[in-house]
Amino acid sequence: MRYEEFKTTVIRAAEKAGLKDYELYYVNSESLSVSAFRHEINEFSSATEGGVCFRCLKNGRMGYASTEELTEEEAEELVRKAAENAAALETEEEEFLGEGGLSYQDIETQSSELPPSEAMTQAVLEGQELLYAADPAVVDGSTTEVMSVKETVAIANSRGLDLSHTMAGTVFVTSAVVKQGDEMNDAYEMKAGPLEETDKKEVVEKAVDDALKKMGAEPAPTGAYPVVFAPKAMASLLSTFSSAFSSEAALRGLSRLAGKEGEKIAAETVTILDDPFYPENLFRLPFDAEGTPAYTKAVIEKGTLNTLLYNLKTAARLQKETTGNASKRGYDGAVEIRPFTMVLKGGDISEEELLMQAGNGVYIDSLQGMHAGANPISGDFSLQSAGFMIENGIKTRPVKAFTVAGNFFELLKNIKGLSDEVKMSGYGLSTTAFAAPAVLAEGLSIAGK
Amino acid sequence: MLSKSLCERVLSAAASTGADYAELFAEKTFDRSVNMVDKKVNAVNDAVIAGASIRVFKGLRSVAASTVDTSEEGLMRCAKRAAEALGEGTAEMEIVLKERLFGDVHPIKIVPGSVPVKEKIDLLKAGYFAALDYDPCIKQATGVLLDIDHNILIANSEGVYTKDRQIRTRMNITAVAEKDGETQSGGCRPGARMGLELFTEQIDPKDVGREAGRQAVVMAGAGYCPAGTYPVVIDNGFGGVIFHEACGHSLEASSVAYGTSQFCDKLGQKIANEKVTAVDDGTIPNAWGSINIDDEGTPSRRNVLIENGILKSYMIDKFGGRKLNMAPTGNARRQSYSYVTTSRMTNTFIEAGTDENDDIIASVDFGLYAKQMGGGSVNPATGSFNFAVNEGYMIRNGKVCEPVRGAALVGTGSEILMKIDMVGKLLECGQGMCGSSSGSIPTNVGQPMIRVSSITVGGR
Known part of the structure; x- marks a missing residue:
């Protein structure tokens, strides 16, 4: 059964069960990916996935159930389970459904059609040629891949909300593996956007160059000295600690930013936006997971915490307006809070000038182990890093296998400079993303040799 | 789940462009969880994950296609998609499936899906409150009891037709301690390929909560590790x-x-x-x-x-x-x-x-x-x-x-x-x-x- 028909069936079942307040949230995703290895197509995959989440209010409590089986029997099961789950809840927090009749920003989408598989195949094979041609040190194991995803999100509820939006995007990814003597290194690079506009040579050569530059790396010396985070490394730090900006985390005592709205929490130069329409992110939605219109807001403005992020429920509890940041981790997840594209705004100097400002220190362009070495509640982090030493304002020898440790909230206060080029981490195929410039910070500890 | 003869038809279609191996994987999974925060049950979730995937090999080339539509038409469309991506020729592969039974060495006593949610909540609460009551400096705790009933079927061109039912249960308690303005968390997350007997016979949920609480309290009083x-x-x-x-x-x-x-x-x-x-x-x-x-x-x-x-x-x-x-x-x-x-x-x-x-x-x-x-x-x-x-x-x-x-x-x-x-x-x-x-x-x-x-x- 198709979704539209399933939706009607579920609504009928909900009405029959005497439910007055309910909502269906539907996600359908189609993806294609082609990868090449040793000049040949290695894997091709075509996936369709997705499902429906039904939630309903019963005695003031919100019950959830979801399914990937769109059949008549499942429609009734879904309604029965959601109502049963609502009855098991104990929380007395007031629950909300979004209202219909609001207006939404238009989002221009390039094309919602997946590219033909021949074009994808051709691009990855071309990528293989470019990889091996880039440098004699490139070895087997170097891969190229094209992924294309098209995703539709739809919300319909008993309050007249009936929204649907389709996002699509393609990304060209390469992993270059280089070997010299016994030493092996790899580096990734990617570019999102229409395949015909992607400069594959540039992407591939950047990956090979990055992998080669890391040859002969040794641990950085142990000590406390200035650190410059590369844009993508800074964006991934921001991502790791972004839950601190959630009003839900604040309400639960799981954010150090609770009660700090209006206070100075960062250096004067720090402005962080939440931008649902950030052009580099191909997955832009005009509404949040409750159907509230999405809009751009400053979370931190010139060092002051302007607002946390809210959904309908936390806004009501804290007597605020929702910021339109309701979000679900998958179609079957509960409504939580997440940013769209969170952007640390750039400064007005180039990265070279920022390095000059650092003088002597370390440039970190790779951070690993974010899920283990960082505590989003306390802000403490101790992360495996790689990058380059900075000597007299210039990037010199490569370094690896050391850790950088500090506290994110202290880091925000100790930012001494920001470069003017902002980059986004990730593929740009996710509604939640993070972008940042290169950042010079003090007060961090390096542990190496 | 899918019959042998249906699987044979789907595999034949998948191999129709010259594959030397074809495989069908079908699944129906029931995923359930009970969640607690702020001393209350705040979410109970039920999810059904269902779909199939078809994979074909030709030499060192692999093509995979997946679908949520497990009707015969849906599976045949998926098989055709895989076959077309692999090649353009025509070939025939004779597929004869024989059901293989493998001994199940993981006995399940209490199938979680058969237990009323109320009983699961009681088990989770035992663990949750043991964490919260461990020490006055524990300010918050979260708890999840989850169970998964993962049913899979695999059929392939080597004649394999087999099924497995994988039931798993896990409890996850996290405690947050606050001392002198510093917050630290501790967690304990035992699980097994077992039913709810894991928490009624083998592990006392209170021990799970106490362990989470103990870790949080110890770490809240700790200084930084020297580099x-x-x-x-x-x-x-x-x-x-x-x-x-x-x-x-x-x-x-x-x-x-x-x-x-x-x-x-x-x-x-x-x-x-x-x-x-x-x-x-x-x-x-x-x-x-x-x-x-x-x-x-x-x-x-x-x-x-x-x-x-x-x-x-x-x-x-x-x-x-x-x-x-x-x-x-x-x-x-x-x-x-x-x-x-x-x-x-x-x-x-x-x-x-x-x-x-x-x-x-x-x-x-x-x-x-x-x-x-x-x-x-x-x-x-x-x-x-x-x-x-x-x-x-x-x-x-x-x-x-x-x-x-x-x-x-x-x-x-x-x-x-x-x-x-x-x-x-x-x-x-x-x-x-x-x-x-x-x-x-x-x-x-x-x-x-x-x-x-x-x-x-x-x-x-």
Whole structure:
């Protein structure tokens, strides 16, 4: 059964069960990916996935159930389970459904059609040629891949909300593996956007160059000295600690930013936006997971915490307006809070000038182990890093296998400079993303040799 | 689930453009969870995950296609999509399926789906409030009780037609302690391929909560771990994550077959200290990472990966096996039908050794005792790994001293394997969710207490 028909069936079942307040949230995703290895197509995959989440209010409590089986029997099961789950809840927090009749920003989408598989195949094979041609040190194991995803999100509820939006995007990814003597290194690079506009040579050569530059790396010396985070490394730090900006985390005592709205929490130069329409992110939605219109807001403005992020429920509890940041981790997840594209705004100097400002220190362009070495509640982090030493304002020898440790909230206060080029981490195929410039910070500890 | 004759038709269609292997994987999974926060049940979720995936090989080329539509028309469309992507020729492959039954060595006593949600809530509450009541400085706790009923069917052109029902149960309690304005969390997350009897007969939920509370309180009072390079003693249980990250991932065909592992072409060679014997064994009754059959229908088995320091085996799936020219080892796994199967771990551990725990601690003049490890990650190509120490103590003059927080261990797999120079006698396993290209799957990690003679410790 198709979704539209399933939706009607579920609504009928909900009405029959005497439910007055309910909502269906539907996600359908189609993806294609082609990868090449040793000049040949290695894997091709075509996936369709997705499902429906039904939630309903019963005695003031919100019950959830979801399914990937769109059949008549499942429609009734879904309604029965959601109502049963609502009855098991104990929380007395007031629950909300979004209202219909609001207006939404238009989002221009390039094309919602997946590219033909021949074009994808051709691009990855071309990528293989470019990889091996880039440098004699490139070895087997170097891969190229094209992924294309098209995703539709739809919300319909008993309050007249009936929204649907389709996002699509393609990304060209390469992993270059280089070997010299016994030493092996790899580096990734990617570019999102229409395949015909992607400069594959540039992407591939950047990956090979990055992998080669890391040859002969040794641990950085142990000590406390200035650190410059590369844009993508800074964006991934921001991502790791972004839950601190959630009003839900604040309400639960799981954010150090609770009660700090209006206070100075960062250096004067720090402005962080939440931008649902950030052009580099191909997955832009005009509404949040409750159907509230999405809009751009400053979370931190010139060092002051302007607002946390809210959904309908936390806004009501804290007597605020929702910021339109309701979000679900998958179609079957509960409504939580997440940013769209969170952007640390750039400064007005180039990265070279920022390095000059650092003088002597370390440039970190790779951070690993974010899920283990960082505590989003306390802000403490101790992360495996790689990058380059900075000597007299210039990037010199490569370094690896050391850790950088500090506290994110202290880091925000100790930012001494920001470069003017902002980059986004990730593929740009996710509604939640993070972008940042290169950042010079003090007060961090390096542990190496 | 799908009949043999339907599977035969679908596989024939999938192989109609010259495939030399065709496979159908179908799944129906019931995923349920009960969640608590702020002393109250705040979410009860039910999800049905259902779909199928078809894969065809031709030489060293693999095509996979998945669908949520498991009707005959849906499956045939999916098969056609796979066949068209593989080639344009026409070919016929005779498919005759024969049902294979594998013994189920993981008995389930209390099927979670048959238990009213109220009883699950009572079990979770026992654990949750034990955490909250552990100490006055515990300010918040979260709790989840989840159960998964994962039903799979695998049919392939080698004649295999087989099914498995994998039931797993897990409780996850996190406690947050606050002392002098500092917040720290502690957690305990036991799970098994077992029904609810895990928490009615084997593990007291209160112990789960108390352990989470204990860790949070200890760490809230801890100072920072000093940065440097020194000996580290890692305790048993989840401490085995070090082998999982430092070595396990680099022994998966998904990196070995692509030449991106530091252990390529090293079979028969010494890659670890002679004290180290390591095993991947998916047949342990009721263990969290156990499987009767893997997701390609190959029976699970015990694979000795390293024996007294010598590399003996990789972990291999069918496609990786083609590239390596080696037989599959029963390690093909995927989170669900929408991921493409690859080589993964099951229950992976370092075998018990001969050293006494007291001797291991006493041997260290200055070092770190990592009692509880957090998660970690690895880049198989360079072998560089990292992981977090959730509960650590300094060792001075052979004695365990004050607790320290914020420690991370970093290094490379090949290096650390040589430096494991003491191995204790008491092997224990801990439960984790391992993430990789084929999704998030349940795996056990394990080891006895070990000493690493020297490793970089990140702290400040």
